[in-house]
Amino acid sequence: MCGFCGFNDKRSKKDKEKIIKSMADRIIHRGPDSDGYYVDNDVALGFRRLSIIDLKGGSQPIYNEDNTIAITFNGEIYNYQSLREDLIKCGHKFRTNTDTEVIVHGYEEWDTEVFNKLRGMYGIIIYDINKKKIIGARDIFGIKPFYYYKNDGLFMFASEIKSFLSHPDFKKELNEKVLSLYLSYGTNHMEETFFKYTYKLRPGHYFVYENDKLEVKEYFKLKYEKEDKPFDEYENVLKETIESSIKYHQISDVEVGSYLSGGVDSSYVVAEARPNKTFTVGFDGKGFSEIEYAKDLSDYFKIKHYSKVISADEFFDILPTVEYHLDEPSANVSAVPLYFLSKLARKEVKVVLSGEGADEMFGGYNEYNLEGLEKFYDKVPLFLRRGIGNIAKRFPYFKGKHTILKYSKPLEERYYNKTEMFLSKDAQAILKSKYRTDLSPFDLCTPYYDEVKGKDDVQRKMYIDLNFWLPNDILLKADKMSMANSVELRVPFLDKEVWKLSQKIPTKYMVRDGQTKYIFRKIADEKIPEEWAKRKKKGFPVPFGKWIREEKYYNKVKDLFNSDFSKEFFDNEAINKLLDEHYHGAVYGKQIYTIYAFLTWYQRFFITEK
Structure with a gap:
């Protein structure tokens, strides 16, 4: 796990050398072990390294055999060993044992098709020196962050936006159109960021920058391709696939620990991986800590457990630091305990496993399993719900009114985020006119709903969460809070091979008998005590x-x-x-x-x- 930065501008090589060092220093927390640079008259590349694999030989940038292609890379490639064997057969010569070098030779051999061959998490920059061409790529789920800036002849790219602050030509201006949607979503789901001229590279995309022109292309799309096979067949294959992924995610030349809550996802990872150390944080008060559950499970597996109780003063004191490391504002309050959890873990390990992604892959959120009035009312034909909703609007508050109004709309007009902070009209009402927008939260979701037309409601909700909530909230805070403390966080559920199976599993095996994540819980039953396997989704309460x-x-x-x-x-x-x-x-x-x-x-x- 590391951090990269770089730029293309018209400044002298000497100026570039000074600027790129300053940009890399901004993200030293991502890689305190070493730094590395490439600078010529056109381009500057900077890198900060957190040494995980090939501790002595993995310094970046890394080059091909004749030093005409340079790469900086943040992340891990879990199938690099098999790709390396293929490339050696093709005649490529390797200088290191790193996964990074596999990518640079892979680009030589397969061009941008190399990205489709990678199994892992990554933000990649490749500089084709002779062609003066810059290629950037981000992994298919958005586990690793990737930003770029383009304005007035300056093109920059980095793992974190804060790197850009050190370039003297960066214009630090607030993007006024983002604030209104942020108030609804609690995070920024737009491709544009809160900083003008600054963008996210979307998951499963790469760009080519050449002759001052930028072209962004999609190389991988998450698509559902359901296949109706017997439950037992899926259960057996899924078990083997997840176990294999966890083993791949433990590949490291340093110790690997694990985060642990009281839920089934992290508990299963711990049961399968059997790390030497687990980590948990919580708060005082009933319902605000799962430390006891985590300690009990750690004791059950004879694993050393570390925990911390966070005070209110600690929470408020660290919040400016947390928001700084996030790069853009986030209203997900769980980012703060995740920061403290990573700080706790860093005292013992450099790498941790975590359970992010299981809910999006296997249908784990409570919103996927309607209960009570919602379950009944959702079955009423939409035209009747609309009519009842129009009548209910005229009455003062009564029990069930919110549900009636909510379900008077089709799914694509009522489900745009797991957590609705402000209704769009309420967000507009508290904003000054300069920051209001005609865009609604649903405008961002519409193209994604179009891609899953005809699918059942659970699949459609999962697809929205895979493309919005997961990369722009869950994974963003996971990366930024762990890296703020120089910890590499790995997510074995978000693996390409796991996805290839997940995309085929029918909804009836995911949400069943009043349980979410049904098929996954059945697998977990074999590994962890029943109480943990059946525990409902709780999140990270603060x-x-x-x-x-x-x-x-x-x-x-x-x-x-x-x-x-x-x-x-x-x-x-x-x-x-x-x-x-x-x-x-x-x-x-x-x-x-x-x-x-x-x-x-x-x-x-x-x-x-x-």
């Missing part, structure tokens, strides 16, 4: 809403809400009303945190950061 009913933390939030720069974005009276009503008993915790997280991020990047 008592933020409870804390801000205490005067100390209420005032901390209020101070930021009343800052001069806050009034640039928000209707001051409206956001203070939200805060005050919550303080006196209403429930607006997630909305308040969404605003607070943005303001904390903005203060860090635009007020504090120079």
Whole structure:
């Protein structure tokens, strides 16, 4: 696990050498073990290394045999050994035992088709020196981050946006159109970022930059291709495939630990991998910690367990640092405990396994399994639901009204994110006019819903989450919080071979008998105690809403809400009303945190950061 950065501009080679070093230093947390550079009259490449494989020979950039192609690479390629054998048969000569060198020779042999052959997580930069061509690629799930900037003859790329701050020609300007959608989603799902002229390279895509022209292409698309086979057949093959993936994800020249919650996903990983060390964090208060569950499972498998209880003061004190490392504001409050979890793990190991991705691969979220009124009402024909919804609008609040109104719309108009922070109209209402937009959250989802027309509702929800929630929230915070503490986080459920099977498994095997992730839980039954295998999805609960009913933390939030720069974005009276009503008993915790997280991020990047 490492970090890369680079640029193409018209500055002198001497200037480039100074700038690229400064850009790489911005992301030293991603690779504190060593650095490396390539600079010519056109291009500068920078690299920070966290040594995991081939500890002595893996410094980057790495080159092909005649030094005409250079590569910097962040991530791990788990099938590099078999690819290396193929390339040796083709006549390629290797200088190292790294997975990085496999990619550079793979590019020589297969051009950009090499990306389709990779099994792993990656952000890749290849510089074809003779052709003066830059190629960048991101893995198929978006496990590793990749950003680029293009404006006024300057083209930059990096693992983290903050690298760009060190280039003197980077224009640090807020992208005004993103804020409104952020308030609905709680994160940024747009290809554009919160910084103008700065973009995400989407998962499964690569770019070619040549002669000042940028072309972005898709090389892999996640598609469902369901095949109706017997349950037992899928169960057996899935078990073997996941076990194989976990073994691949343990390939390392340093010790590998594991994060562990009280849920089935991480518990299964620990049961299969049997690391020497597991790590958990939590908060004081009933329902806000799974440390006890994690310790019990670790004891069951005779694994040494490390844990930490996070205080409210620690949470609020570290939030500016967390938002800085995220690069863009995130209202996923679980990023903070993940930061502390990574900090805890770094004292013992460099690499950890984690359970991210199982819910998106096997139908694990509670939203996929409708219960009670929702389950009944969803079966009512849509035209009847619309009519009932129109009538219900006219009445004051009554129990079930929210469900009736929600289900008066088709799925593609009511499911755009796992967590809805603000309704679109409410987001517009608290924003100053300059930051309002005609775009709705559904506008981003429509092309993706079009790609799964005719599929059942569970598949359609899963597809939205695979393309939005997973890369832009779950995996983003997993990478940024682990790398902020120089820890490589690996996700064995998000493996190309696991996906090839997951895409075929019928929905009836994923959500069944009132259980989510049914087929996966059946496999887990054989590895972990029943209590863990059947435990419902809980997430990473944080008592933020409870804390801000205490005067100390209420005032901390209020101070930021009343800052001069806050009034640039928000209707001051409206956001203070939200805060005050919550303080006196209403429930607006997630909305308040969404605003607070943005303001904390903005203060860090635009007020504090120079």
